[in-house]
Amino acid sequence: MFTDVTNYSIPSSEYVHRRNNLALKLEQNTAVILFSGRAPSASLDESYPFLPNRTFFYFCGIEQEESVLMLIKSDAKEPVKTRLYIYPRELEKEKWTGKRLSPQEASEISGISDIRMIDSLKHDVDEILSGSMKIAWDETDHSHERARLEQELARTDRFDSATDISGFVTLLRMVKSPLEIEAIRTAVKVTEESLQVLKENLRPGMRECEALAILECEMVKRGSLFQSFSTIVAGGKNTLCLHYPTPKDIVSDGEMIQIDTGARAGGYCSDISRAYAVNGKRDGRQQALFDLITECKKTALSAIHSGATIESVNNETRKTAAAGLRELGVIGKSEPDALSACKRYYWHNTLHHMGLDVHDICDRDMIFVPGMVFAVEPGIYIPEWGFGFRVEDDVLLTENGAEYLSIPQT
Numbered sequence: 001m002f003t004d005v006t007n008y009s010i011p012s013s014e015y016v017h018r019r020n021n022l023a024l025k026l027e028q029n030t031a032v033i034l035f036s037g038r039a040p041s042a043s044l045d046e047s048y049p050f051l052p053n054r055t056f057f058y059f060c061g062i063e064q065e066e067s068v069l070m071l072i073k074s075d076a077k078e079p080v081k082t083r084l085y086i087y088p089r090e091l092e093k094e095k096w097t098g099k100r101l102s103p104q105e106a107s108e109i110s111g112i113s114d115i116r117m118i119d120s121l122k123h124d125v126d127e128i129l130s131g132s133m134k135i136a137w138d139e140t141d142h143s144h145e146r147a148r149l150e151q152e153l154a155r156t157d158r159f160d161s162a163t164d165i166s167g168f169v170t171l172l173r174m175v176k177s178p179l180e181i182e183a184i185r186t187a188v189k190v191t192e193e194s195l196q197v198l199k200e201n202l203r204p205g206m207r208e209c210e211a212l213a214i215l216e217c218e219m220v221k222r223g224s225l226f227q228s229f230s231t232i233v234a235g236g237k238n239t240l241c242l243h244y245p246t247p248k249d250i251v252s253d254g255e256m257i258q259i260d261t262g263a264r265a266g267g268y269c270s271d272i273s274r275a276y277a278v279n280g281k282r283d284g285r286q287q288a289l290f291d292l293i294t295e296c297k298k299t300a301l302s303a304i305h306s307g308a309t310i311e312s313v314n315n316e317t318r319k320t321a322a323a324g325l326r327e328l329g330v331i332g333k334s335e336p337d338a339l340s341a342c343k344r345y346y347w348h349n350t351l352h353h354m355g356l357d358v359h360d361i362c363d364r365d366m367i368f369v370p371g372m373v374f375a376v377e378p379g380i381y382i383p384e385w386g387f388g389f390r391v392e393d394d395v396l397l398t399e400n401g402a403e404y405l406s407i408p409q410t
C-alpha cells in the first residue's frame with residue numbers, strides 16, 4: 001500500500017463555495033481582509049517552516065507567505081468582489097527560496113480571477129479605510145500583518161466598527177464537507193501505512209528516535225512533508241510524559257512504546273496513537289491496560305452522537321475508566337469515589353475536533369452534528385505501574401452515529 005499525497009489538493013470550486021458561505025453572512029458594505037502570515041524567524045537568517053493561517057487557507061487554498069485575501073460586499077445588487085494579493089515572481093530571490101506562484105497558478109488553486117500584486121494592497125486598503133466601508137477580520141489571527149491593519153484602522157475613527165468573523169468561521173470549519181472528509185481519510189491512510197512499516201521494524205534495544213525516523217521517513221516518502229504535529233515516540237517510563245520531547249532512550253524488551261503521530265493531506269490532519277509492545281507481545285498488565293482503553297474507546301464511540309458535547313463524551317468515558325481501574329485494583333477499596341480517584345490516571349480529554357489543525361478550532365460547548373471529525377484518544381497513565389498510554393483513532397460523526405476513519409488497533 002502506498003498512498004501518495006505529494007500533489008493532493010482540494011479543487012478550487014470548494015474554495016469558491018466556502019467564500020460564498022462567508023459572503024452570505026456578511027453585512028452589506030463590508031470588506032473582509034485575511035492574511036496568510038509568514039514563517040516565524042528562527043535565527044538570524046533562518047525561518048521556521050511556513051504554514052499559512054488556517055482560516056486564510058480555508059477560504060483560498062494558497063500556501064504562500066504574505067498573501068492577502070479580500071472579499072468586498074458592497075450592496076445587495078452587486079456580486080461580492082474577491083481579490084487575492086500575492087508577491088510578484090522574483091527570479092533572483094527564487095534562486096534561494098524556490099518558485100513563487102504565478103498569478104495564473106494562484107488563480108487556478110483558489111478560483112479567484114482578480115489576482116493583484118501585494119504592492120497594490122496599501123493603496124486598496126487606504127481606499128477602503130477612507131470610505132465608509134466596514135472592516136471584517138479574524139481576531140484569532142495574531143500576525144504582524146493584522147496588527148498593522150489594526151493600527152491603521154485605529155487612526156481612523158471607526159476602530160470599533162470592525163467585525164470579527166472568527167465565530168462564524170469556527171462554525172463553518174467545525175462541520176466538514178465531503179471533500180474535507182476525503183482529505184482526512186487520505187491523511188489517515190498515509191499515517192496507517194507508515195505505522196505498519198514501523199510495527200514491522202520494532203525490536204527491543206532500538207532507540208526511540210530510530211522509531212521516529214522510520215515513521216518520518218515513510219510519511220515524507222508519501223509526500224507528507226509537514227506532519228500534523230511533532231510526532232511523539234516514548235518508550236517504557238517515558239510513556240508517562242504526554243508530549244515527551246526528547247526521544248533518545250533505548251526501548252527494552254518487555255516495554256511498551258507509545259507513538260502519537262499524523263500525516264497531512266492537502267493541509268488536512270490525521271492524528272493516530274498506537275501503543276505497541278516492543279517485543280511484539282503484551283504482558284499481563286500491558287494487556288489489561290490495553291483492554292481497558294479499548295473499552296473506553298467503545299464507550300466514547302457510542303457517546304459520540306448528534307446532541308452530545310465534548311464534556312458529555314468525557315464524562316461517559318471517565319466512568320468506564322474509573323470502573324476498570326477499580327477492577328484492576330489500581331483504585332483501591334480505601335477510595336470510595338472511583339470517579340474522582342480516576343483523575344490521577346486519566347489526564348487528558350477523550351477527544352478533540354480535527355481538521356486543518358490537529359486540535360481544530362471549535363466552540364467547546366457546541367452540540368455535535370453530523371460532519372464533525374474527531375480524534376478520540378482515551379489514555380490511562382499509571383505511575384505505580386511505570387507506564388501508561390493512549391490509543392487514538394479518527395472518527396466521523398454521520399447521521400447514523402460515529403464511524404471510524406482509521407482502523408482501530410487490536
Ligand SMILES: [Mn+2]
Pocket residue numbers: 271352375377392
Ligand atoms: Mn490527538
